[in-house]
Amino acid sequence: MSEQRTRPVVYAVWLIIASVVGWFAAFQLTIDKFIQLENPDAELSCNVSVMIQCGKNLGSWQGEIFGFPNPLIGLSLWIAPLVVGVAILAGARFPRWFWAAFGVGVTFAFGLVCWLIWQSLYAPNLGVLCPWCMLTWSVTIPTFFATMVHLTRNGTFTSNERVKDRANSLMAWVPLATILAFAIIILLAQLRGLDLLGEVIGMIL
Known part of the structure; x- marks a missing residue:
C-alpha cells in the first residue's frame, strides 16, 4: 500500500x-x-451590484432553511474537516465507520450547496449570486470530489485493491473536475441571464 494511501x-x-x-x-x-438584522436598509459590503450581492440571499427563506441563518451551519461544520486535516498530519488513523460518517457530512454539505446554487440562480425571489456564498462553493465542491476519491482509495467504499489503486490515481483529476463544475455554474448563470463572468472580471479589475 502506498504512502499516499496510508497518510494522505x-x-x-x-x-x-x-x-x-x-x-x-x-x-x-x-x-x-447581524448588520442586516440591526438595520434592514444597511449597505452590506458584499453587495457589489444588483446581480452579485448577499443581502437578498440573507433576507430570504432560503437563507434560513433550518430556522436559523445558514452561515451558522458553516461556522459549526467547517471545524470538522479542519480537525480531520490536522489529525491526519499529526499521524492519526481513523476507522472505517469514522470515514463513512465524515463522507456523509461532506455529501450533505455538497448537496446543500448544490441546492443553494440552484435557488440563487432560479428561485423567483432571488436571481442573484452572493460573493461569500461563491467562496464557500469554491471550497465545498472540490472537498466533496476529493473526499469521495479518498474514501474509495482508503477502503471505506470498497476492499477491492484494483479499485482503490484507480481511485488513488483519480485524485490528480479533482482540480479538473472542479473547474468543470465551476464552468457548469457559470453556464447556468449565463442561461439564467446573469452576466456572472462579466461581473467577476469587473470585480477583479
Missing part, C-alpha cells in the same frame, strides 16, 4: 485550507446577517 498529506492540507476559507466566508456572512 495533500488531502489533509487541502482539508485545512478549505476549512479556513469556508469558515471565513461563513463568518463574514454571519457579520452581514
Whole structure:
C-alpha cells in the first residue's frame, strides 16, 4: 500500500485550507446577517451590484432553511474537516465507520450547496449570486470530489485493491473536475441571464 494511501498529506492540507476559507466566508456572512438584522436598509459590503450581492440571499427563506441563518451551519461544520486535516498530519488513523460518517457530512454539505446554487440562480425571489456564498462553493465542491476519491482509495467504499489503486490515481483529476463544475455554474448563470463572468472580471479589475 502506498504512502499516499496510508497518510494522505495533500488531502489533509487541502482539508485545512478549505476549512479556513469556508469558515471565513461563513463568518463574514454571519457579520452581514447581524448588520442586516440591526438595520434592514444597511449597505452590506458584499453587495457589489444588483446581480452579485448577499443581502437578498440573507433576507430570504432560503437563507434560513433550518430556522436559523445558514452561515451558522458553516461556522459549526467547517471545524470538522479542519480537525480531520490536522489529525491526519499529526499521524492519526481513523476507522472505517469514522470515514463513512465524515463522507456523509461532506455529501450533505455538497448537496446543500448544490441546492443553494440552484435557488440563487432560479428561485423567483432571488436571481442573484452572493460573493461569500461563491467562496464557500469554491471550497465545498472540490472537498466533496476529493473526499469521495479518498474514501474509495482508503477502503471505506470498497476492499477491492484494483479499485482503490484507480481511485488513488483519480485524485490528480479533482482540480479538473472542479473547474468543470465551476464552468457548469457559470453556464447556468449565463442561461439564467446573469452576466456572472462579466461581473467577476469587473470585480477583479
